[in-house]
Amino acid sequence: MSEVVKSDLRIALIPGDGVGTEVAAVGQAVVEAVAAATGSFTVEWTEFPWGCDFYERTGRMMDADGVERLRSFDAIYFGAVGWPTVPDHTSLWGLRLEICQGMDLWANVRPVEFLPCVRRNFGDESLVGHSWILVRENSEGEYSGVGGRNFAARPGAGQVAVESAMFTEVGCERIIRFAFELALERPVKRLIGVTKSNAQRYGMVLWDEIFERVSAEYPTVETESCLVDAMAAKMVLDPESLSVIVSSNLHGDVLSDLGSALAGSLGLGYSANLDPSMAAPSMFEPIHGSAPDIAGRGIANPFGAICSAGLMLRHLGHEREARMIEEAVVATAAASCLTPDLGGRATTAEVQDAMLQTLAGAGASRPA
Ligand code: GGG
Numbered sequence: 001m002s003e004v005v006k007s008d009l010r011i012a013l014i015p016g017d018g019v020g021t022e023v024a025a026v027g028q029a030v031v032e033a034v035a036a037a038t039g040s041f042t043v044e045w046t047e048f049p050w051g052c053d054f055y056e057r058t059g060r061m062m063d064a065d066g067v068e069r070l071r072s073f074d075a076i077y078f079g080a081v082g083w084p085t086v087p088d089h090t091s092l093w094g095l096r097l098e099i100c101q102g103m104d105l106w107a108n109v110r111p112v113e114f115l116p117c118v119r120r121n122f123g124d125e126s127l128v129g130h131s132w133i134l135v136r137e138n139s140e141g142e143y144s145g146v147g148g149r150n151f152a153a154r155p156g157a158g159q160v161a162v163e164s165a166m167f168t169e170v171g172c173e174r175i176i177r178f179a180f181e182l183a184l185e186r187p188v189k190r191l192i193g194v195t196k197s198n199a200q201r202y203g204m205v206l207w208d209e210i211f212e213r214v215s216a217e218y219p220t221v222e223t224e225s226c227l228v229d230a231m232a233a234k235m236v237l238d239p240e241s242l243s244v245i246v247s248s249n250l251h252g253d254v255l256s257d258l259g260s261a262l263a264g265s266l267g268l269g270y271s272a273n274l275d276p277s278m279a280a281p282s283m284f285e286p287i288h289g290s291a292p293d294i295a296g297r298g299i300a301n302p303f304g305a306i307c308s309a310g311l312m313l314r315h316l317g318h319e320r321e322a323r324m325i326e327e328a329v330v331a332t333a334a335a336s337c338l339t340p341d342l343g344g345r346a347t348t349a350e351v352q353d354a355m356l357q358t359l360a361g362a363g364a365s366r367p368a
Contacts, residue, residue: 007041009316012073012281016051016095018290020079022298023305026352027077030328031309033359034321041318046073052083052091052290061086061094067102071280075312078285079305084292093145096285100138101145103280105273106171107178108138108252109311110287112259112269115303115333119343120264123239132235132242133186134259135179136252138273140171141203143249165248167203172210178276179246180218186243190222191215194231194247194255207248232258256287260304265341267301270308272315284312298347301339303329306355328358 013028015021028045035041050062061081063069070076081095082088099105112134114120114127144166151158176193183191193211197204208225215223226234228251235242235258247255260269269287286304294300310325337354338344346354 009041009043010072010074011043011045011312012070012076013045013047014050014076014095015047015079016081016290017053017083017091018080018292018295019288019300020051020081020286020290022079022295022300022348023286023302024077024079026302026348026355027305027309029352030306030325030355030359031313033356034313034324037324037359037362038321040321041313045077050095051081052086055086055091055094061091062098067099070099071103073281074316075281076283077309077312078283080286080288080290082290082292097143097145099283100273101143103275104139105275105280105283106137106139107175107274107276108136108271109182109274110134110136110252110256110259110269110271111307112256112263113307114263115268115330115342117333117336118264118268118338120262122236122262127239130240132239132259133182133244134252134256135175135182135244135246136256137171137175137247137249138252139249140166140168141249165200165203165250167206167248169206169210172207173214176207176211176214176246179244180214180221183221183244184218188243189220190224190241190243191218192224192226192231192234192242192245194226194228194245194251196228196251197225198227204248211246228255231255235259235262260287264343265301266304267339267341268303268307270304270306270311272308272311274315282312282315284308284315298349299340300348301341302348302351303333324359324362328355328362331358 015024055061082091113131116128142165146166147163149161151160179191183189195204195207197208260266266288271285271287273283275282285308310322314322332354337346337351339346
């Protein structure tokens with residue numbers, strides 16, 4: 001994912017809703033700490049107040065020209081979307097999907113990592129250091145928005161709703177090829193293509209066929225096609241065997257939540273919504289939502305947001321700085337500085353402090 005090195009970064013910041021605002025602030029502080037420690041880049045942040053509060057005031061989740069305004073940035077750093085006062089389908093379609101589909105950020109990369117000292121209901125210590133990458137198709141499939149409702153005047157007896165999944169050859173091929181390229185970079189060159197093509201015999205069979213066709217171009221990558229139900233079971237029963245997984249929009253959404261939960265918490269999951277051509281700015285965010293149950297209590301897990309910031313720096317060409325963030329996260333976890341969802345007692349602010357201290361030390365010990 002490493003591309004052009006830019007040393008004066010212009011980042012659009014969209015904290016969004018609930019804990020999104022809390023963890024995005026930590027990610028921002030971590031990026032600033034890396035910039036200070038290395039002197040290798042500066043960041044100009046432009047914050048947008050979009051989200052459910054904005055909706056309550058304006059009737060929109062973001063400004064009408066929001067997508068066009070975002071285009072001029074190098075990247076977008078996002079918190080979370082959703083709040084009980086706004087229907088979930090309104091908030092999601094009005095902001096996150098509006099941005100991803102509006103700019104065709106078609107590759108959603110969602111790593112899962114097993115960190116030290118984290119309380120997990122699953123697996124043992126041998127999983128620490130292991131990682132998977134879930135590659136989620138991010139522009140079409142079940143989230144194409146094709147469908148409608150009718151007969152609203154017949155409530156309780158005759159309403160009809162149709163929700164169609166749309167799979168295009170271009171959409172399937174580009175994400176599958178992207179996943180193969182990613183698998184090539186991994187120590188274990190293994191890729192699983194996920195569908196439900198026994199039950200859904202059009203789009204998902206097209207996906208399977210394209211997966212098989214593209215696989216012929218990557219003879220060094222070991223492949224397997226797996227039904228999504230079997231994939232969920234494999235993640236639980238055979239976690240060591242997995243490397244890269246590629247799936248449709250809905251399946252990737254679900255499997256990445258499962259992956260993060262298996263690794264210890266949804267708060268760990270991080271992601272990049274990429275336009276691999278770099279024509280549009282890519283968007284980086286933790287995979288979790290706004291968590292209204294813990295919002296405002298100062299205990300949200302910031303690791304997902306922090307690691308998303310690391311992915312953002314890597315995407316903008318700052319590989320060394322991305323590694324600094326990843327190493328500081330592992331060190332913070334290894335020191336058991338963990339929020340309650342991971343079995344610890346630390347607050348969000350304490351995790352931030354530990355990260356900043358580690359990064360300052362890493363900067364001080366770096367040769368000039
Ligand atoms: N930071 C990610 C976020 O806010 N996710 C909320 C959500 O419901 N996402 C659904 C999706 O990823 O499609």
